[in-house]
Amino acid sequence: MTKKTLKKAKKVGAGGELTDVLLASKKIYKPAVKITKEAVVKDWEKARSEADKDPLKYWEEAAKDLVWFKPWTQVLDKSQKPFYKWFIGGQTNLAYNAIDRWLNTPCEDKIAIMSEDETGRARKFTYKEVAREVNKIVNGLKGLGVKKGDRIAIYMPNIPEIAFAMLACAKIGAMHSVVYAGYSATALQDRINDASAKIVFTADGSWRRGKAINLKTVVDEAVKNCPSVEKVIVAKNNNQEVPFNPAKDIWLADLVKDQSTESQCAAMDAEDPAFVLYTSGTTSKPKGVVHVHGGYPVGVLRTMKWIWDIKDNDIFWCTADPGWITGHSYIIYGPLMAGVTTIMYEGTPDFPEQDHIWSMVEKYKVTILYTAPTLIRAMMSLGDDLPDKHEMPSLRLLGSVGEPINPKAWKWYYEHIGKSKRPVLDTWWQTETGCNMISPLPVTPLKAGSATKPFPGIQADILDMKGKKVPAGSGGYLVIKSPWPSMIRTVFNAPERYLKTYWHEIKGVFFTGDIGFKDKDGYFFIQGRTDDMLKIAGHRLGTAEVESAFVSHPAVAECGVIGVPDEIKGEVIKAFCILKKGFVGDDKLKDELKLHVRHTIGPVAVMKDVAFVDSLPKTRSGKIMRRILKAKELGLPLGDTSALI
Numbered sequence: 001m002t003k004k005t006l007k008k009a010k011k012v013g014a015g016g017e018l019t020d021v022l023l024a025s026k027k028i029y030k031p032a033v034k035i036t037k038e039a040v041v042k043d044w045e046k047a048r049s050e051a052d053k054d055p056l057k058y059w060e061e062a063a064k065d066l067v068w069f070k071p072w073t074q075v076l077d078k079s080q081k082p083f084y085k086w087f088i089g090g091q092t093n094l095a096y097n098a099i100d101r102w103l104n105t106p107c108e109d110k111i112a113i114m115s116e117d118e119t120g121r122a123r124k125f126t127y128k129e130v131a132r133e134v135n136k137i138v139n140g141l142k143g144l145g146v147k148k149g150d151r152i153a154i155y156m157p158n159i160p161e162i163a164f165a166m167l168a169c170a171k172i173g174a175m176h177s178v179v180y181a182g183y184s185a186t187a188l189q190d191r192i193n194d195a196s197a198k199i200v201f202t203a204d205g206s207w208r209r210g211k212a213i214n215l216k217t218v219v220d221e222a223v224k225n226c227p228s229v230e231k232v233i234v235a236k237n238n239n240q241e242v243p244f245n246p247a248k249d250i251w252l253a254d255l256v257k258d259q260s261t262e263s264q265c266a267a268m269d270a271e272d273p274a275f276v277l278y279t280s281g282t283t284s285k286p287k288g289v290v291h292v293h294g295g296y297p298v299g300v301l302r303t304m305k306w307i308w309d310i311k312d313n314d315i316f317w318c319t320a321d322p323g324w325i326t327g328h329s330y331i332i333y334g335p336l337m338a339g340v341t342t343i344m345y346e347g348t349p350d351f352p353e354q355d356h357i358w359s360m361v362e363k364y365k366v367t368i369l370y371t372a373p374t375l376i377r378a379m380m381s382l383g384d385d386l387p388d389k390h391e392m393p394s395l396r397l398l399g400s401v402g403e404p405i406n407p408k409a410w411k412w413y414y415e416h417i418g419k420s421k422r423p424v425l426d427t428w429w430q431t432e433t434g435c436n437m438i439s440p441l442p443v444t445p446l447k448a449g450s451a452t453k454p455f456p457g458i459q460a461d462i463l464d465m466k467g468k469k470v471p472a473g474s475g476g477y478l479v480i481k482s483p484w485p486s487m488i489r490t491v492f493n494a495p496e497r498y499l500k501t502y503w504h505e506i507k508g509v510f511f512t513g514d515i516g517f518k519d520k521d522g523y524f525f526i527q528g529r530t531d532d533m534l535k536i537a538g539h540r541l542g543t544a545e546v547e548s549a550f551v552s553h554p555a556v557a558e559c560g561v562i563g564v565p566d567e568i569k570g571e572v573i574k575a576f577c578i579l580k581k582g583f584v585g586d587d588k589l590k591d592e593l594k595l596h597v598r599h600t601i602g603p604v605a606v607m608k609d610v611a612f613v614d615s616l617p618k619t620r621s622g623k624i625m626r627r628i629l630k631a632k633e634l635g636l637p638l639g640d641t642s643a644l645i
């Protein structure tokens with residue numbers, strides 16, 4: 001990177017680093033889009049101002065990129081706001097737009113999914129082959145009595161079968177509820193019960209760093225306490241021995257045996273729910289974020305085209321897991337709706353070799369790599385020579401998501417993976433938003449550590465608690481000021497939680513729970529959460545959930561947890577526990593508690609330390625003041641809570 005392209009800005013970005021502002025030359029990237037007629041976005045400011053002039057017209061245009069069985073009669077219905085409804089009267093189907101639409105077109109013989117696991121087993125499925133696999137599952141599920149509106153839990157690794165299962169649910173109009181396979185039996189059980197899922201999809205097991213992970217036994221433990229579950233469908237994946245109960249369990253291979261490879265796609269109303277995806281909230285009970293068949297794909301497909309500037313021959317690799325929204329939108333639905341090839345890697349990207357991720361990029365000729373800051377920092381810590389020995393000529397766009405990317409990691413990604421010529425697209429969004437919301441387009445001048453500006457059609461801003469704009473450079477709350485098609489519709493079975501969490505904090509706007517600032521050029525710098533949420537390796541985990549896991553142990557009377565900075569994972573957990581009478585706070589108990597929490601929540605709960613204390617700082621009403629705990633831990637002035645995120 002030349003000195004000329006670097007400008008210093010006196011701003012503190014993520015990780016407290018001084019933000020080096022990189023104004024990339026507009027010439028870095030030449031947009032060239034085939035799939036859509038209008039998607040060559042050469043001038044992003046113009047695209048944004050045009051969309052802002054008439055957002056409904058803009059989104060209506062975007063919706064026309066999908067296949068509709070019946071056209072809508074109204075674009076947006078605000079009559080029951082904030083329960084917004086989009087594309088009223090329209091009928092479509094999420095799975096149809098991902099798979100069936102490509103049948104009998106030249107795309108049907110194109111590779112839809114390429115997968116690989118740690119042992120090197122590689123598989124490929126064309127669009128036509130995916131359609132057949134999905135249809136067999138659809139017919140199998142129908143045989144089990146699955147109907148439109150039913151809920152189906154999916155607890156599987158990042159393998160093609162998880163995509164088949166999700167697509168089959170969507171095709172029938174049953175809601176899938178994917179639970180990340182790094183969650184424990186208790187967490188899975190809570191999610192299955194909240195949605196009253198009828199069926200659970202799982203696999204015998206998976207691989208992680210050479211170790212066989214058993215998934216089926218986790219599901220067995222969970223479903224013991226899930227009265228709604230009628231059947232457990234098990235995919236053979238790593239061929240390990242697992243308990244099998246013929247009364248309840250069915251091998252996926254047996255379910256699909258002799259099933260027809262054709263199936264009918266349910267015509268879904270635009271506002272019919274497509275899936276529920278649980279995410280942590282401020283209480284210990286996770287929230288089921290509901291997305292729908294009509295609006296969700298509109299947002300996802302438009303971002304595929306404009307942010308990812310998707311071309312017919314793209315090989316898209318999003319390194320997330322299908323258990324998170326990133327995986328839903330950018331491993332499965334987005335790339336398939338765009339008719340390109342998506343990659344699913346079952347394992348960690350630094351295994352079997354430390355530079356496995358870069359070898360994969362070369363081997364599969366990946367054109368777009370979409371990953372997370374935690375992975376970038378982990379790769380950075382392994383040394384520059386690992387990526388430097390890979391040319392990766394196929395790459396043209398790099399993405400980042402999940403947490404603020406600190407400028408140091410941004411620049412490393414840009415220089416060592418982007419070879420200083422590929423744009424780094426830092427995309428801000430959430431489970432609730434469905435698709436990328438604040439992000440550069442490939443032609444946008446970039447600043448390291450900034451997600452730049454709202455996507456065309458999205459009105460985001462930084463406001464104070466009273467809903468007033470704050471001056472450039474001052475911190476405030478990130479809000480979305482008007483509805484967008486791929487927004488959360490409600491919290492499953494808890495509409496009052498939807499209202500309270502997102503619409504009651506600041507009047508009239510969607511409250512994201514994030515804080516940040518805009519610089520003088522209107523660029524957004526998102527710095528973290530305002531609420532009691534942890535971001536561990538980019539995964540959202542509520543402090544309340546972790547605390548409730550601690551107090552479920554017989555030794556713990558009270559507990560407060562905070563996130564403490566970690567160079568690779570962004571944040572890890574530190575817990576402060578008050579013990580019940582008769583328990584001794586020694587190292588043995590510490591280890592036992594760590595294990596207990598890991599068992600209750602799952603390996604996502606990465607714990608740094610447990611401290612035993614006599615008291616916890618509390619408000620008069622008895623709420624634990626985690627900010628004070630954090631200030632003490634980090635050696636910050638106690639009064640200056642504004643500095644605490």
Ligand code: WT7
Nearest residue numbers: 401402403404426427428429430431514526540
């Ligand atoms: C939270 C959403 C949908 C992405 C995967 C995580 C943080 C996400 C960024 C970014 C700064 C980011 C926010 C957001 N976040 N992307 N580019 N810059 N922060 O989804 O679990 O719903 O978490 O992740 O805090 O609110 P999620």
